[in-house]
Amino acid sequence: MKPNDVILHSVTKVAVVIILTFSIYLFYGGHHNPGGGFIGGLSVASGLVLLYLAFDIETVRNNIPVDFKIVAAVGVLIAVLTGVSSLFIGKPFLNQAFGYFDLPIFGKTELATAVLFDVGVALAVIGTAVTIILSISEDG
Amino acid sequence: MSWLYLMIFIPFIFAIFVPFIYKLFGTRIHTGWFVFFAPLAVFLYLLKYIPMISKGESVHSKLAWMPSLGINFTTNIDGLALIFGLLITGVGALVVLYSIYYMSKEREALHNFYVYMLLFMGAMLGLVLSDNILVLYVFWELTSISSFLLIAYWYQRKGSRNGAQKSMLITIFGGLAMLAGLIMLSMMTDTYSIREILSKVDLITSHSLFIPAMILILLGAFTKSAQFPFSIWLPDAMEAPTPISAYLHSATMVKAGIYLVARFTSVFGGSAEWFWIVSSIGLITLIYGSINAVNQKDLKGLLAYSTISQLGLIMSLLGVGSASIYFGYGDESSVYAFAVLAAMFHLINHSTFKGSLFMVVGIIDHETGTRDIRRLGGLISLMPISFTITVIGSFSMAGLPPFNGFLSKEMFFTSMITVIESPVFGMESIGLLFPIIAWVASIFTFIYCMILVFKTFLGKHRPEKLDKVAHEAPIGMLIPPMILAFLVIVIFFFPNVVSEYFLQPALIAVLPGFAAAGGIDVEISAWHGWNTELFMTIGVIVLGAFMYYYLRKWSRIYSYYPQVLTLNNFYNQLLAGMEKLSSKLTKQYMTGFVRDYLVYIFTFMIALLGCSLWLSKGFSFNATNDAPINLFEGGAIVAMLIAALTVVFSKSRITAIIAVGALGYLVSLFFVIFRAPDLALTQLVVETVTAALFLLCFYHLPELRKEKSKVPFKVVNLLISLGVGVIVTLIALSVNNHRLFESISYFYEDSYTLAGAKNIVNAILVDFRGLDTMLEILVLSIAGLGVYTLIKLQLAGREKK
Amino acid sequence: METSMSILIGVLFTIGTYLILTKSLLRIILGTSIISHGVNLLILTMGGLKKGGPPLLGESSTTFTDSLPQALILTAIVINFAVTALFLVLSYRTYKTLGTDDMDQLRGIEDE
Amino acid sequence: MNNLVILPIIIPLIAGLIMILIRKKILVQRIIGIFTIIVMGMVSISLMNQIKENGIQSLQAGGWEAPFGISIVADMFSAILLLTTSIVALFCFIYSFSTIGREREAHYFYPLFLFLITGVNGSFLTGDLFNLFVCFEVMLISSYVLISLGGTKLQLRESIKYILINVISSSLFLLAIAYLYAITGTLNLAHLSLRVAEVGQDGLLTTVSLLFLIVFGMKAALFLFFWLPGSYSAPPTAVAAIFAALLTKVGIYAIFRLFTLVFYHEPQITHLLIGILGAITMLLGAIGAVAYWDIKKILTYNVIVGVGFIIIGLASFTSMGMMGSIYYLIHDIIIKALIFLLGGTIIHITGTSKLKDMSGLIRNHPYLGWMFFIAALSLSGIPPLSGLLGKIFITRGTFEAELYWLGAIGLMTSLMVLYSIMKIFMNGFWGETYLSKEMEKGSMTKSMTLAIGCLTAMTIALGLGAEGIQVYVQHATDSMMNPHEYLEAVLGKNPIR
Amino acid sequence: MFTHFLMGCLFFLILSILAALYRVIKGPSMSDRVMALDNIGINLLAGVAILSILLHTHAFLDIILLLGILSFVGTIAFARYIERGVVIEHKHSE
Amino acid sequence: MSISTQSEILVGLLIFIGTAFSFLSAIGIIRLPDVYTRAHAASKSTSLGVLFILFGTFLYFVITDGYISIRLILGIFFVFLTSPVVAHLLNRAAYRSKVELAEVSIKDDLKEYLKEKDA
Incomplete structure (x- = not known):
């Protein structure tokens, strides 16, 4: 007899929505509350994994056609590039020209790059976590 | 310039x-x-x-x-x-x-x-x-x-x-x-x-x-x-x-x-050590080389040992000559300086006659196909020019006139006698050995020179034993040894030209003390009257000829010398022994068991840190500054201990995995207790994912077996792990009592003004220490790639095909 | 608290080390896990325990526990997770390819 | 503040990430890789010149002042190592083109290679203890993947041991960092140096420093090298070469950095111990090299000998010995890569690593043979190749420190090294040729010849033209023997206590 | 008083966790263990809730939901594993 | 009686009930004979207990700080949603992996159903 997963499937759909909402919350709250890119990313990943668990790889892949290795790489790339750009902003000679007066603006800039950096972290985490779990599951 | x-x-x-x-x-x-x-x-x-x-x-x-x-x-x-x-x-x-x-x-x-x-x-x-x-x-x-x-x-x-x-x-x-x-x-x-x-x-x-x-x-x-x-x-x-x-x-x-x-x-030079080492090693080499040369069957082997012997001669001369420096510049020192002159002279002479001899041997080898003395003989009629060159070279080496070897050999004897006549460095008693060894070695030198000439060129020619039909070499091949042989004779007749242009400057270079005088006042000549040196030379010839004649009779002595005691054997044994011992030693500790390596590493760590802590009196313990502990925390600690012990004693893999998971959860509980919400969150998620990974992988791994190992093995494991635990704890306790500075973290408490973030830990992660985080996610991504490639790329299966 | 934590960490190290020295690959990996838990707790302990509230501004507390070790542990946890994942998969792969999880049989012939 | 300093970390990182995105385009990956490494080399050259002109260059990541943010510091020592790294990386990279195989190429070999370089460069540049740990991990995890990439039986078996040992050493590293942080309350190396100097290096600090020594010793294969011979014989040649050239050197670098910058107050304990460990390492390494008749084994044990020899320069703790160490470090990085590439090529050609199964290769491969000969001589420090100056100065350093036994062991092992390496030459290249060209398992391709040839030229040039780098080496030595320069560059003139 | 009361509750929660831990170790079946584990997760969640009252902080409230999520995903994974031997199916067998 | 004391009593009561349920279920987990019965204890009463505790916490923060925590509501909802599913799946898994019922069990409906279906 084939087991049917109707209960699981329906609950999963609701649960994943909750998880993703929560993840976004965690991610955004990171700067002022516990959370941040890493946790946010991991909880997104756990939501995705829940999808894979409840359904199967083929189904999920058809609906979310993403190569998660690339997601990871793009995540790191984003983090690095924001790092690089903020380094250029943080250069003393740039700073001396504008930073002296525009300290609030400078602060704002910092904030933006930090969030962008966190996006990178989150993407990297999502990509890696899903890649690992999928790789293993696909084998054997 | x-x-x-x-x-x-x-x-x-x-x-x-x-x-x-x-x-x-x-x-x-x-x-x-x-x-x-x-x-x-x-x-x-x-x-x-x-x-x-x-x-x-x-x-x-x-x-x-x-x-x-x-x-x-x-x-x-x-x-x-x-x-x-x-x-x-x-x-x-x-x-x-x-x-x-x-x-x-x-x-x-x-x-x-x-x-x-x-x-x-x-x-x-x-x-x-x-x-x-x-x-x-x-x-x-x-x-x-x-x-x-x-x-x-x-x-x-x-x-x-x-x-x-x-x-x-x-x-x-x-x-x-x-x-x-x-x-x-x-x-x-x-x-x-x-x-x-x-x-x-x-x-x-x-x-x-x-x-x-x-x-x-x-x-x-x-x-x-x-x-x-x-x-x-x-x-x-x-x-x-x-x-x-x-x-x-x-x-x-x-x-x-x-x-x-x-x-x-x-x-x-001028120190007793130098004098003794150089001259005695020289003399030992001299006699060792000459005695061994007599026993050689290969012409080149004979020449090789003769080279050793002759080098010993020169070396001993230099050793004796070094005493000159001890005396400073003066008459006594010039007596010794004479030895240096002799050394230089013999150096030149040796090059000429030995060069020619080697070349002739090469010619013999080239033309007859062998260098074995036992197979050669009677070549005189076939190779007259080679014969002449050989005679010149050998007789010079043997110290016979009218060849340059005679002159330098005489000077060598003179120098050795000097050692007795004006003794230094405690030579009074033992110095007599010098001329005696020199003389004995010269006898053997004479013998092998005769072997070289007569065994090869005289006697019966036996073409059947040769690989080639022997004949004289082409003239181009003969010219170089002829030039050298010619020099051998020329130097005999004009030694003082050599002395003036070469030996005296060399002497000055060796003994700068004589620079002012432009060298020493010595006239090299073939005839000095009937002095000790001449008698020694005559003795060498007489006794040498006698012994050469009866060579066959007494040369059997050589065969009694045990092969085991030869230097060559010693060298071979040393090399083989070194390789064998190395192999044994290396295989002893490089077992390939990673456990053994870990045992070494942990043992080393325990010993080193333990000793250091003990010897430097670094250990201290004081619990008064500790934060208070309450019942709940105590319970958590106990739970942790139980979970950890479960891992050790569990017989099923799932129990072990779950126990580790529980441990992880408890750790995150501790993070909560110690006011680290971010950590607790992360730890929770990571622990769960890790547990899931364990689950995913271990489905394929076999069930835990009972460790079938011997008791000593387990005791060692236990002792080492206890040691590691104790060391870690001891250092932790001492360190806890040894906080010397305030942490730099106070800086981060301004994170809101500095980085616009209220979560200090997050601010540290993405801002103050963003580089760490950047590299950390890189690590994570690489691990992801690694897992992917490990699963997808399997060249192992293809090896078989 | 610090004292008892130190002792707890010591015990974790002992157990972890003991597991690492056994032959089964799974036990070894679990051992590394336990050791890394010990390390994380140690870093936290070494930062000083309960010196103030959680390092969140805008909460009620005015003093905070040392935030730097927390950040360090966070990084360490992630790295450790990455390594553990890789290690696990590697051992899984090894078992599938070589057919054993016994370190004795994974010795390899040194002379070959 | 100088943004150039961060580039050696960032450039290979970004290049590697881009390579992941264009996974299928292998040719493009190769070109990007070569380009990246060359740019890296150029950056390090310009860094070297800047340091020569203006002293140590540093960058506070994110602009946060020194003990609080992460400092990236390039002193001459790091810059020299960076340059050497890029040189060696370039040739190993080129060598891998024709040897690594399509499948590995398609499975992220090149990005992983660059990530490894990222980690190595990061370790050389960072001025922060914890960041050093992170950089180590970047390097290590890339090496884990590289060593197991392909998943052959040997690779799997050895990589498990490799990972296990390194995981433990990483844990111990964190342990040591935790202890040190508790005592000093800081992580910045310069700040650590300042604080340790202020209170003096007491017994507990010395103990913690020894824990660091153990940790780095495991990575550098200093005495705790047991994992090394197995691990380095598993991966493909290009990987083994870069491992042999760089991985242990990073550990050595860390030992040098820590014991010249922070824990330099009790040399009679720490440095003597380092010396003893170095001596044992050399001896055991040389004994191992002599023991085997297997190319891979001989070469890997030679890696260990090199480690010991470099370390005793530090043990002498004289500027002469330190200078020797730097020379020898540069030499060792290049020569280990070269000799591994050569050994790998021999194995590639004959299909075996057992010396007794090969003979007379020089007839068909004269260039390979002579390059091997030169490399072998260079490896054992025979003049006038690159090993000479290092050998002389390290020996002199130990003599000046009156550690005569140490110098003597160093020289003795170099003879054993020569014996072991000549064994390969005499048995592999000399003797009767019974393997005709057609029977060989593989052939030499242009990229292999290019890589080996260039590295050989390098070792000759380094030997004959040592004058060219002398200024830099001298500079590096001086700043290592005088930590104040480093402190000032990182913390400024009036450091926060 | 309130604090002490909460401490007492926490203590009982710990006891519950220990009880579940006993079941985890004892088994006998895989399902028992997983169930007990799930129970531990839920109890921990409750513990964290009480703790955040004790410490009077909002900081840990995230943990509660997170724990819930993880415990759910984890248990599902276990259940899948027990039932089918694989955790994630490549293609649904239906 | 101040507002805080009142709230403390209310919250305390809720938490007490929750803890009691949890503890009882823990006893159940130890004492009950087989996996299927233990699942009752583990899922039903623990869920209830946790819900009480969470609700108590929620109220506490609402009353003391006036802080309505969305996260807690989400959490309560989530636990409420998932805990039965988990129990269901686990039991099904147990049954399918052929875990025996306790000897005291008297009826196995599913077995009969399956038999019927197979037949």
Whole structure:
């Protein structure tokens, strides 16, 4: 007899929505509350994994056609590039020209790059976590 | 400005072009003809220095190599260097000429041959001409290497390879010892220049490193000059083509050690240690070589041992001569200085007669196909010119007139008698041994010289035992030995020309004390009246002839000497033993079990940290500053202990995994207790994912087995793990009581103003220490890639196909 | 608290080490896990315990526990997770390819 | 503040990430890789010159002042190592083109290679203890993947051991960092140096420093080298070469950095211990090299000998010995890569690593043979190749420190090294040729010849032209023997206590 | 008083966790273990809730939901594993 | 009686009930004979207990800080949603992996159903 997963499937759909909402919350709250890119990313990943668990790889892949290795790489790339750009902003000679007066603006800039950096972290985490779990599951 | 250093480079530059020339002309024109010009040019160039040098001057020039380190390519040519330089290039030119006929241009890889040879020649020139000890070392090792290549020229033969290896190991060993000695010298004097070192001799003699430096440098010299007990490489080096043997063992390689000893005589000479070591090793080598030479069946082997013996002779002369420095400048010192003169003289003579002999042996080998004394005989009628050359060379070596060997042999006896007549360094009693050993060794020398001449050329000719039909060699091949034989005779008749132009300047170079006087006042002549030396020579001839006549009777003694006790056997055993022992030792601890490695590592850690903590009294314990602990936390700790112990004792894998998961959850509980919400969150998620991974993977892993291991194994494990735990705890406790500074974290508490973030930890992660995080996610992504490739790329299965 | 934590960490190290020294690959990996838990707790302990509130501004507390070790541990946890994942998969792969998880049989012939 | 300093970390990182995105385009990956490494080399050259002109260059990541943010510091020592790294990386990279195989190329070999370089460069540049740990991990995890990439049986078996040992050493590293942080309350190396100097290096600090020594010793294969021979014989040649050239050197670098910058107050304990460990390492390494008749084994044990020899320069703690160490470090990085590439090529050609199964290769491969010969001589420090100066100065350093036994062991092992390496030459290249060209398992391709040839030229050039780098080495030595320069560059003139 | 009361509750929660831990170790079936584990997760969640009252902080409230999520995903994974031997199916067998 | 004391009593009561349920279920987990019965204890009463505790916490923060925590509501909802599913899946898994019922069990409906279906 084939087991049917109707209960699981329906609950999963609701649960994943909750998880993703929560993840976004965690991610955004990171700067002022516990959370941040890493946790946010991991909880997104756990939501995705829940999808894979409840359904199967083929189904999920058809609906979310993403190569998660690339997601990871793009995540790191984003983090690095924001790092690089903020380094250029943080250069003393740039700073001396504008930073002296525009300290609030400078602060704002910092904030933006930090969030962008966190996006990178989150993407990297999502990509890696899903890649690992999928790789293993696909084998054997 | 002199272009002297360029002379050293000429062989090297030629060496670069040789392969091209070989490729271009190959079998049409013998490559040797091109190579011939290199040594010839240098020889002619060096001749130009004779007048200047004979006045006692020296020339030096400098080419910057590493000026900021004081390592420069400084060349210095004085009497000593000039003798060597001329020998190297002169004999070198002759050897190249000889090799043109000896080495077949069709069959042999001539480009290799000549490249090695030129490398060697250049290295030797550099060795004797350089003033910088490090540069000297560079060339020293280069001679070892190039001779290694030369000896193994026929690399297909096992004998060649072994001989080459032996010579390389021994000479490079010596080279390394010498390097250590030279470094010590440079430390004492703070310079790398030999001339400056010589000017700071008093700094050296009073230094505590004097003896070590001396012994180390002597080790270098002895190995290179094949002194006892390092002589074993030399006979094996006879595997090389004969031109090479002629070159290496008559004029160059082995003389490098002599050069070194002569060069540093004025530094170390005058001390009893130097005198004793150099002269006694020389004498031992002398007698060891001559006795062994008699027993040789191979003509080249015989010459090899004779070379060893003759080098011992020169070495002992230098040793005796060093006493001159002890006396300063004066009559007594000139008596000893005479020995140095004799050494230089014999050095030249040896090069001439030994060079010619090697070449003749090569001719015999080339024309008859064998060098075995037992198969040869009666060649006199077939090879008359070779015979004549052999007679000249051998008789000179045996110390008979009218050949130059006679003169230097007489001088050798004179020097040895000097030791008794004006004793130093406690020679009074034991000094008598010197002339006796010299005399006995000379008898054996005489015998093997006779063997060389008579066994080969006289007696019955037995063509059936030869591989080829014997006949006289082509004239081109005979010219080089003829030139050398001619020199043997010329020097006998004009020794004082040699003395004036070469020996006296060399003496000054060795013993700078005589520079003012322009050398010592000595007239070398064949006839001194009926003195002790002459009687000794007559005794040598009489007794030698007698013993040669009855050679067959008494030579059986040799066979009683146990093979086990030979130096060669010792060397082989040493090598084999070293390999075997190394293998045994390495396999003992490199078991391939990672557990063993971990045991070593942990044991080392426990021992080191434990000792350090104990010896440095670093341990301290004080719990008064501790944060309070409450029941709940205590319970959590207990729970943790239980979970951890469960992992150890569980028999099922799932229990173990779950217990570790529980442990992880408890850790995150601790993070909550210790006010680390971010950590708790992360730890929770990570722990769950890890547990999931364990689950995913371990489905395939087998069920945990009960550890089937012996009790001692477990006890060791237990002891080590306890040790690790205890050490970690002890250091943690001490550190806790040893907080010396306030943490830098106070800075981060301003994170809102600094980074606009209220979550300090997050601010640290993405801002203050963003680089860490960036690299951390890189690590994570790489791990992801790794997992992916591990699963997807499986070359292992394909190996089978 | 610090004292008891130190002792707890010591015990974790002991157990972890003991597991690492056994032959089963799974136990070894679990051992490394336990050791890394110990390390994380140690870093936290070494930062000083309960010196103030959680390092969140805008909460009621005015003093905070040392925030730097927390950041360090966070990084360490992630790295450790990455390594553990890789290690696990590697051992899984090894078991599938070589057919054993016994370190004795994974010795390899040193002479070959 | 100088943004150039961060580039050696960032450039290979970004290049590697881009390579992941263009996974299928292998040719493009190769070109990007070569380009990246060359740019890296150029950056390090310009860094070297800047340091020569203006002293140590540093960058506070994110602009946060020194002990609080992460400092990236390039002193001459790091810059020299960076340059050497890029040189070696370039040739190993080129060598891998024709040897690594399509499948590995398609499975992220090149990005992983660059990530490894990222980690190595990061370790050389970072001025922060914890960041050093992170950089180590970047390097290590890339090496884990590289060593197991392909998943052959040997690779799997050895990589498990490799990972296990390194995981433990990483844990111990964190342990040591935790202890040190508790005592000093800081992580910045310069600040640590300042604080340790202020209170003096007491017993507990010394103990913690020894823990660091153990950790780095495991990575550098200093005495705790047991994992090394197995691990380095598993991966493909290009990987083994870069491992042999760089991974242990990073550990050595860390030991040098820590024991010249922070824990230099008790040399009679720490440095003597380092010396003893160095001596044991050399001896055991040399004994191992002598023991085997297997190319891979001989070469890997030679890696260990090199480690010991470099370390005793530090043990002498004289500027002469330190200078020797730097020279020898540069030499060792290049020569280990070269000799591994050569050994790998021999195995590639003959299909075996057992010396007794090969003979007379020189007839068909004269260039390979002579390059091997030169490399072998260079490896054992025979002049005038690159090993000479290092050998001389290290020996002199130990003598000056009156550690005569140490210098003696160093010289003795170099003889054993020569014996072991000549064994390969004499048995592999000399002797009867019984393997005709057609029977060989593989052939030499242009990229292999290019890589080996260039590295050989490098070792000759480094030996003859040592004067060219002398200024830099001297500079590096001086700043290592004088930590104040480093402190000032990182913390400024008036450091926060 | 309130604090002490909460402490007491926490203590009982710990006891519950220990009880579940006993079941985790004892088994006997895989399902038992997983169930007990799930129970531990839920109890931890409750513990964190009480703790955040005790410490009077909002900081840990995230943990509660997170724990819930993880415990759910984890248990589902376990259940899948027990039932089918694979955790994630490549293609649904239906 | 101040507002805080009142709230404390209310919250305390809720938490007490929750803890009691949890603890009882823990006893159940230990004492009950087989996996299927234990699942009752583990899922039903624990869920209830946790819901009480969470609700108590929620109220506490609402009353003391006036802080309506969305996260807590989400959490309560989530636990409420998932805990039965988990129990269901686990039990099904147990049954399918052929875990025996306790000997005291008297009826196995599913077995009969399956038999019927197979037949």
